Amino acid sequence: MYEIHHHIDGQTVKGTSGRTSDIYNPATGEVQGKVALASKAEVDAFVARAAAAQIGWAATNPQRRARVMMKFGDLINRDMDKLAEVLSREHGKTIPDARGDIQRGLEVVEVCMGAPSMMKGEYMDSAGPGIDLYSMRQSLGVVAGITPFNFPAMIPLWKMAPAIVTGNAMILKPSERAPTTAMMLAALFEEAGLPPGVLQVVNGDKEAVDAILDNETVQAVGFVGSTPIAQYIYGRATANGKRVQCFGGAKNHMVIMPDADLDKAADALVGAGFGAAGERCMAISVAVPVGEETADRLIEKLVPRIEKLKVGPYTGGADVDYGPLITAQAQARVKGLITSGVEQGADLVLDGRDFSLQGYEKGYYVGPTLFDRVTPDMDIYKEEIFGPVLSTVRASNYDEALKLVMDNPYGNGTSIFTADGDTARDYASRVNVGMVGVNFPIPVPLSYFSFGGWKKSAFGDLNQYGNDAFRFYTKTKTVTARWFSGIKEGAALNFKALD
Numbered sequence: 001m002y003e004i005h006h007h008i009d010g011q012t013v014k015g016t017s018g019r020t021s022d023i024y025n026p027a028t029g030e031v032q033g034k035v036a037l038a039s040k041a042e043v044d045a046f047v048a049r050a051a052a053a054q055i056g057w058a059a060t061n062p063q064r065r066a067r068v069m070m071k072f073g074d075l076i077n078r079d080m081d082k083l084a085e086v087l088s089r090e091h092g093k094t095i096p097d098a099r100g101d102i103q104r105g106l107e108v109v110e111v112c113m114g115a116p117s118m119m120k121g122e123y124m125d126s127a128g129p130g131i132d133l134y135s136m137r138q139s140l141g142v143v144a145g146i147t148p149f150n151f152p153a154m155i156p157l158w159k160m161a162p163a164i165v166t167g168n169a170m171i172l173k174p175s176e177r178a179p180t181t182a183m184m185l186a187a188l189f190e191e192a193g194l195p196p197g198v199l200q201v202v203n204g205d206k207e208a209v210d211a212i213l214d215n216e217t218v219q220a221v222g223f224v225g226s227t228p229i230a231q232y233i234y235g236r237a238t239a240n241g242k243r244v245q246c247f248g249g250a251k252n253h254m255v256i257m258p259d260a261d262l263d264k265a266a267d268a269l270v271g272a273g274f275g276a277a278g279e280r281c282m283a284i285s286v287a288v289p290v291g292e293e294t295a296d297r298l299i300e301k302l303v304p305r306i307e308k309l310k311v312g313p314y315t316g317g318a319d320v321d322y323g324p325l326i327t328a329q330a331q332a333r334v335k336g337l338i339t340s341g342v343e344q345g346a347d348l349v350l351d352g353r354d355f356s357l358q359g360y361e362k363g364y365y366v367g368p369t370l371f372d373r374v375t376p377d378m379d380i381y382k383e384e385i386f387g388p389v390l391s392t393v394r395a396s397n398y399d400e401a402l403k404l405v406m407d408n409p410y411g412n413g414t415s416i417f418t419a420d421g422d423t424a425r426d427y428a429s430r431v432n433v434g435m436v437g438v439n440f441p442i443p444v445p446l447s448y449f450s451f452g453g454w455k456k457s458a459f460g461d462l463n464q465y466g467n468d469a470f471r472f473y474t475k476t477k478t479v480t481a482r483w484f485s486g487i488k489e490g491a492a493l494n495f496k497a498l499d
Helices: 041-058 063-079 080-093 095-112 154-163 180-191 208-216 226-238 262-278 292-307 328-341 398-407 419-431 465-474
Strands: 002-004 004-007 012-013 020-025 029-038 123-128 132-141 143-144 169-173 200-201 218-224 243-247 252-256 284-289 347-350 371-372 389-392 413-417 435-436 474-482
Touching: 002 243, 004 041, 004 180, 020 080, 041 132, 041 169, 041 200, 041 208, 063 080, 063 154, 063 180, 080 095, 080 218, 123 474, 143 154, 143 208, 154 180, 154 218, 154 465, 169 208, 180 200, 208 218, 208 226, 218 226, 218 292, 226 243, 243 252, 252 262, 252 398, 262 284, 262 292, 262 389, 262 413, 284 292, 284 398, 292 347, 292 371, 292 389, 328 347, 328 389, 398 419, 413 419, 419 435, 465 474
Parallel strands: 002 029, 143 169, 143 218, 169 200, 218 243, 252 284, 252 413, 284 389, 371 389, 413 435
Antiparallel strands: 004 012, 004 200, 020 029, 123 132, 132 474, 347 371
């Protein structure tokens, strides 16, 4: 049994609220640790200390801040195995999945090594008689990141790296279900040369979140999680005058055209639908084959592939495809949605509700589940299941498939599998979804682009990482300068002085 507290000013600080939360091992169902839950008073004190540290950090030149990122990236690579082990133990995902989680976060760190060029402003001389115009990007001050359980390394790194390299101090509130990875990353950041206090890891629940949202010193908040919580955080934070980006739930569709390579499409669906036990916002949870023949052939190819999936603990070796869900509550919810699908008339092709693993009977496992002939009025279609469940919704033609995706309230990611370039181009152009894959199942952009959904999947104007992250974590100041030496002086009472 271990204890997780807070990472404050470069050291572990014990919580004083008297409240804790259990940390479970999802593979066994056993409590393996406890995490402190910060009070409002603690959050306010930690924010004040971050604000004090931020002044010197903002005054550090961008090149030196980038060097910290370079060293931080090296240390993540050095400790990759340790980080993956801890991440898997608390989350339940396999070691290869955990390493991928860390790697995708590390790629954003690598982009942030180029911060000096991203921080440059603009300049124009002689914009008017003796007048120069220039702009500069400046840090916001103290910012906050509220991150989910399903990517304990990637999402914190997506928030921390651009926020810190642009001169801000960050309050990171990781998920209380899997908090240790964030604590380890904070220690590595300071080993890399980050001054103590610039990154404060505050563990907590809703009380800590509300304290962050209400604290006047916090200038911006980034969040990833479910849509209801994203809406709540966006509303409360914007009402308090903060800059906010919130990323919520998803219902990602893959359209499979009759001319698609169905073997490749089936392989892609299995990986995208069941990887990480379906606990990712970019999981493909809905297959949309176009035409009855396409649908029948697709189901025929999916079944043997899904039946071969091995479910087990992360310690089960390289042949384990995915592990348990995060909590008993998540397990019960997914099983309940599967039951609702049966009751509402969907064809249950493969049923994972009764899956049990010898020696791990108390773990939070759900076997791979496949539905066919799902309709949009069913709960398994309307809800983000966040589990190893793939639903098949048959479309009679391309327009019907496109309309299905466009009518869905979520707009995170989608993909289309086809051999026809015109169809792919039309789909990518017309579909109202933020990230689109063409013959590519999980269209998460590389770190030098940006990540973001549309509709109820995202709230706020700017995406995560890439250029948008530098815009989100900085504010632009524009200076109009005139020097009078050698210039005839005279009062100017209107804008014509700039002509």
